[in-house]
Amino acid sequence: MPTLLRLILLSVAFAIATVAIGWWGVPLAAALYGVISRKQRSSAIIAGVAGVLAWSELLLIDAARGPIGVLAYTLGGVLNAKPIAVYVLTLAFPGLLALTASLLARQAMAYFGPEEGP
Amino acid sequence: MLGERPVVRSSPVTIVLALVLLAGALYVGFTPIGAAPALGAFLDPVHGVWSVATRANLAPTESHAIPGLTAPVDVRFDDRGVPHIFARNTLDAMRALGWVHARDRLFQMEIQTRAVAGTLAELVGPRTLQLDRESRLQGLAWSAERNTAIIDSTSESGRETRAYSDGVNTFIDNMSAADMPFEYHLLGARPQRWKPAYSAYLLARMGLTLTLEVSNWELKRAQADALVGKAATDVLFPMNEPLQEPIQPNGQHGVRMDWSTVPAPAAPNAQKLALSIAMSHSLAAIATATLPMSPSAQQDAETGEFAVGSNNWAVAPKRTAAGHALLSGDPHLALSMPSIWYEAHIVVADSLDAYGVTLPGAPFVAIGFNRNVAWSETNTGADVADYYAETVDNDAHPSKYKLDGEWKPLELRIETFHDKKGKTLATDTIYHSHRGPMLRVGKQWVSRRWTVLDPSDALRPFRDLNKATTSAELMRAIEPYAVPAQNFITADRDGHIAIRSTGHFPVRAANANGDALIDGSTSANDWKGWWPVSDYPQSFDPAQGYLASNNQQPKDPKVDPRYFGHDWATAWRAIRINTLLRADSSVTPDDMRRFQTDPYSAQxxxxxxxxxxxxxxxxxxxxxxxxxxxxxxxxxxxxxxxxxxxxxxxxxxxxxxxxxxxxxxxxxxxxxxxxxxxxxxxxxxxxxxxxxxxxxxxxxxxxxxxxxxxxxxxxxxxxxxxxxxxxxxxxxxxxxxxxxxxxRHANIYHLLRLPALSRLNIPVQGGSTTLAPALAAGTHGASWRMVVELGTDVRAWGTYPGGQSGNPSSKRYDDRIAHWSAGVLDTLRFPRRPSDLTGSMLTSHLTLTTGKTGR
Structure with missing residues (x-):
């Protein structure tokens, strides 16, 4: 499957997981993806980027329904940060969760799982 | 894939690194750190703080169910975000009002309630413990609970309060993360359910703000007495002001001056000073700047001018341009975001059609108008709290106090304080004599007798006045009103105007003015009852053709020398508005508006x-x-x-x-x-x-x-x-x-004092003694400005500093501040039926239906 398509599908999956069970749906789904794609070298990075994309999609949906720019400005004021920093924090968080969960699952599978022969 | 070699090699270092990073991310995701919320739930775009933006603006149409409704309620939000609630009966209307209050102002309702209850630490953490302890000591929640318990639950006001509570709780029970106010996301908390008694809490808090903390005159007098002696104190802090422009017209056509000579200061008395300072500190602790209706900075320390400068006035038809009675309501309070007020219009066929400002948390229109009558209030400031020195059996752990030579048991109240997780932070024992809760002031136990803690059905007078059809009927409706004493002014479509300082005013023992610490060992010093309503300061259809109140001394002591209080605002505002009204015999609604922000001071x-x-x-x-x-x-x-x-x-x-x-x-x-x-x-x-x-x-x-x-x-x-x-x-x-x-600016702080949610440095017109007083702190000001013309059709204008929504991402959060700052009033829409609000006048149509809950 082309990487771009995989990325898109994965981000949609993460977004659905967030809607269904909350923010920790992201590391859960990413870990599952890490297990499934354990043979692919770049799967953790793809998961991390998909995590960022997933919450970007959800923020875009929020933006279509309300003034998230105003909210980011307010949040920035509350957190003593620029609004862009609030967006960065929001998107970096699922990215980190997805990347590390996927990487850990893949590594654990490689470490503990059965060694595959030629 | 068959035949493919694994490309991933396990590495312990990578595993450990990934594990640490993931564990760290999960930790901050799940765990609040310090004052910061748990990051996961907070940042989640679907269930976290971002979702709040999706509820910033009103949807064009909405429908929700409220259990207990007997018929659908039609709620139409006009172009100013004001809900017009059309219901078949009053209970349904109150359920709807509770629901819309909760939707727009839930956090405000809870934090105000918790401030009274002394449970803020359960919401925001241990940093408010001291404040909670002081709040419990005041006994406001204790008395409100007691009052609610004794009010007949089958009475109309009892049922309406419960219906209102049901409306609030329906919203809470069914709300999504997006509906939950911004502040809860920030605090990592969830709203508590609403109890009918909480409405009484809010009125009790108003009682505290408006009767006890406006200036703490007795305590100041005690300190002045200790510093310069009684003779000088009596003139510097007199019972009667030297400039008289009273609320009840005194027959003069101008200010009456009554000068005294200020005696030379006596030598300071260190012992008296220590006691008075200790008393002052005991009470000052409750005055926190972080809370709504805060009394902090209510008085300028150097000039003694009050920041809370409410005004109301009414003009009879014979002095108005159009020949209709006019009324101005201009209450001043601590400014807050969201505003203390929420505008609403409640219509119940053939029984209620009231428009005005409501207190989120209370089921009535506090200041407003209906099809026949308009009304507004200013604070009276009468003396309704006295302090008694009590003799107890054990100074550290008293169980009895001496009264008329006998030991009487003290009532004990155990108060336990919890943090957000329910952990016990502290336990206090509060002692009550028959007069009220006791404070330990240095080595002296002092009890406080205070009208605010007395049993009363605080909501009934308001519900009845909302339905009044004439000024006379309105004045009758508020006769039972007890606290906080208010100068109620009214005008009606028949051209009548009236004013009365209304509340429970104590009849004291002979020669006892309540201006010093009273000997508590004898019941002869107790209050003897209440003034009869006929003795209250009042006026109906005066010959002068207008009436006004500005927190000044209500009655000229030359007219009635009895002790009524002492805590009056300076008469500058009263002098100014009376001058304006005397000079204008064809007043228009726009004149009334201009007077509210009049740039001149009489001083x-x-x-x-x-x-x-x-x-x-x-x-x-x-x-x-x-x-x-x-x-x-x-x-x-x-x-x-x-x-x-x-x-x-x-x-x-x-x-x-x-x-x-x-x-x-x-x-x-x-x-x-x-x-x-x-x-x-x-x-x-x-x-x-x-x-x-x-x-x-x-x-x-x-x-x-x-x-x-x-x-x-x-x-x-x-x-x-x-x-x-x-x-x-x-x-x-x-x-x-x-x-x-x-x-000079207005500073409207958010309830949590967060600058990003506050609106600061707003330029204002007015000085410390103008009709719209503005002091340096800028924390107080006109909380609602209203002008009503009682013509064939009632017309009204108004605004307040803030907006209808408590959601900081909503355009309705602060959309009224610009007009408020400029002294401009909006035209208030007053539709008779739902179909009168259509097109551009209508922002949102909410239908509240009967049946099971669910969104």
């Missing part, structure tokens, strides 16, 4: 001649050029406190500097505060004017210059020079930086 016309005379006689010396220059500036001042005015600041500072120099005998040395002292109490500017009549009085002497005895003019000159230099130091050389809008 300068009394003080400027003294300043001019003192400056004109300036001897040659180092300050003479400064004084001459400053005096020229004052002479060229037009007397206005408009935003562009460049002279008003100098006048305000001169008054401030005169006061600072004159009342130096009332300073209490305290190294912990800046300047090394604080003012025990400051006589108000009317007393300063009184002293002006006596140019050689020893009070003019500045104690910091031991070799010189200053007189009035020397102090005025010194004050003028100091004021000029102070303006230059603080605002630069004469010029644009002296503009009033560069100096």
């Amino acid at each position: 300068p016309q009394y003080f400027l001649p003294f300043m001019h005379a003192a400056a004109a006689a300036v001897p040659a010396g180092s300050d003479s050029s400064v004084i001459v220059r400053a005096s020229k500036l004052l002479d060229s001042w037009d007397g206005k406190f408009t935003k562009e005015n460049e002279r008003a600041i100098l006048y305000e500072y001169v008054i401030d500097e005169i006061s600072r120099r004159t009342w130096d005998e009332l300073r209490v040395p305290d190294k912990s505060v800046s300047g090394g002292y604080y003012m025990a109490a400051t006589p108000n500017s009317m007393i300063l004017l009184e002293l002006m009549q006596d140019p050689k009085n020893i009070w003019w002497d500045d104690r910091s210059t031991p070799n010189v005895v200053e007189d009035r003019d020397a102090i005025i000159r010194s004050a003028i020079a100091a004021a000029y230099r102070r303006v230059v130091v603080e605002h630069g050389e004469e010029g644009l930086n002296w503009r009033w809008d560069q100096i």
Whole structure:
């Protein structure tokens, strides 16, 4: 499957997981993806980027329904940060969760799982 | 894939690194750190704080179910975000009001409630523990719960309060993360369910703010007595103000002056001072700047002027241009985001059609109008709290107190304090005599008798006045009203106007004015009952054709010398509005609006001649050029406190500097505060004017210059020079930086004091003694401005500083501030039926249906 398509599908999956069970749906789904794609070298990075994309999609949906720019400005004021920093924090968080969960699952599978022969 | 070699090699280092990073991310995702919420739930775009933006604006149409509704309720939000609630019966209307209050102001409702209950620590953490302890000591929630329990639950007000509570809880029970107010996301908390008693909590809190903490006159008087003796104190803090422009017309056609001579200060009494300071500190602790309706900064420390300066006035048809009665409501309170008020219109066929401002958390229109009558309130400020020195059996752990020679058991109240997780933070024992809760002040136990803690059905008078059809009926409806005492003003479509200071006013023991600590060992000193309503300050359809109240002394003591209180605002605002109303025999609604932000004060016309005379006689010396220059500036001042005015600041500072120099005998040395002292109490500017009549009085002497005895003019000159230099130091050389809008601002703080949610530095028109008083802190101001014309069809205009929504991402969060700052009023829509609100007038149509809950 082309990487771009995989990325898109994965981000949609993460977004659905967030809607269904909350923010920790992201590391859960990413870990599952890490297990499934354990043979692919770049799967953790793809998961991390998909995590960022997933919450970007959800923020875009929020933006279509309300003034998230105003909210980011307010949040920035509350957190003593620029609004862009609030967006960065929001998107970096699922990215980190997805990347590390996927990487850990893949590594654990490689470490503990059965060694595959030629 | 068959035949493919694994490309991933396990690495312990990578595993450990990934594990640590993931564990860290999960930890901050799940766990609140310090004041910060758990990051995962907070940042989640679907269930976290971002989702709040999706509820910022009203949907064009919505439908929700409220269990218990007997018929669908039609709620139409107009283009100002005001809900017009059309219901078949009052209980349904109250359920709907509770629902919309919760949707727009839930966090405000909870934090105000918790402030009264002393449970803030359960919401925001242990940093508010001390405040909670003070709140519980006051006994407000305790008395509100007791009052709610004794109110007949089958009475109309009891049922309406429960219906309102049901509406609030329906919203809470069914709300999504997006519906949950921003602040809960920030605190990582969830709303608590609403109890009917909470409505009474809010009124109790109003009672605290408006009866006890406006100036704490008794405590200030006690400190002044300790510093300068009783004779001087009696004149500096008098029962009767020297300038009389009372609420109940006294038959004069202008202000009545009644000057006294201020006796020389006596030597300080250290023992008395220590006791009075301890008492003052005990009560001051509750005055926190972080809470709504906060009394902090209500009075300027140097000039003694009140920041809370409510006004109302009514004009009879014979003095209006259109021949219809007019009414102005202009209550001033601590400003907050969201605003203390929420505008609403409640319609129940054939029984209720009231529009005005409601208190989120209470099921009635507090200030407003219906199809026939308009009403508004200002604070009366009568003395409704006394302190008694009690004798107890055990100073550390009392169980009995002595009354009429016998030991009586104390009532004990155990109060437990919890944090957010339910962990016990502290436990207090509160002791009650038959008079009320006791405070330990130094070595003395003191109990407080206070009307606010007395049982009363606080909601009934409001629900009845909302339905009144004439001013006379409205006045009858509020006869049972107890606390906080208010000056209710009304006008009706038949052209009647009326005013009455209404509330429970105690009948005290002979010769007991409640102005000092009372001997608690005898029941002979207890209150004997309440004033009859017929004795309240009041007036109906006076010959002068208008009525006004501005927190001033309600009755001229020449008309009725009985003790009523002492905690009156200076009469400057009363003098000004009476002057305006006397001068205008064809008042229009727009005149009423202009009067609300009138830029003139009555005060300068009394003080400027003294300043001019003192400056004109300036001897040659180092300050003479400064004084001459400053005096020229004052002479060229037009007397206005408009935003562009460049002279008003100098006048305000001169008054401030005169006061600072004159009342130096009332300073209490305290190294912990800046300047090394604080003012025990400051006589108000009317007393300063009184002293002006006596140019050689020893009070003019500045104690910091031991070799010189200053007189009035020397102090005025010194004050003028100091004021000029102070303006230059603080605002630069004469010029644009002296503009009033560069100096005086309104600061509307959010309930959590978060600057990002506050609206600060809003330019305002008005000085410390104008009809819209503006003090330096800027934390108080007009909380609602309303003008009503009682014509064939009632017409009304109004605004308040804030917006209908408590959601900071909503355009309705602060959309009214610009108009409020400019003194502009919006036209209030007053539809008779739902179909009257259509097209551009209608923003959102909400249908509340019967049936099971669910969104």
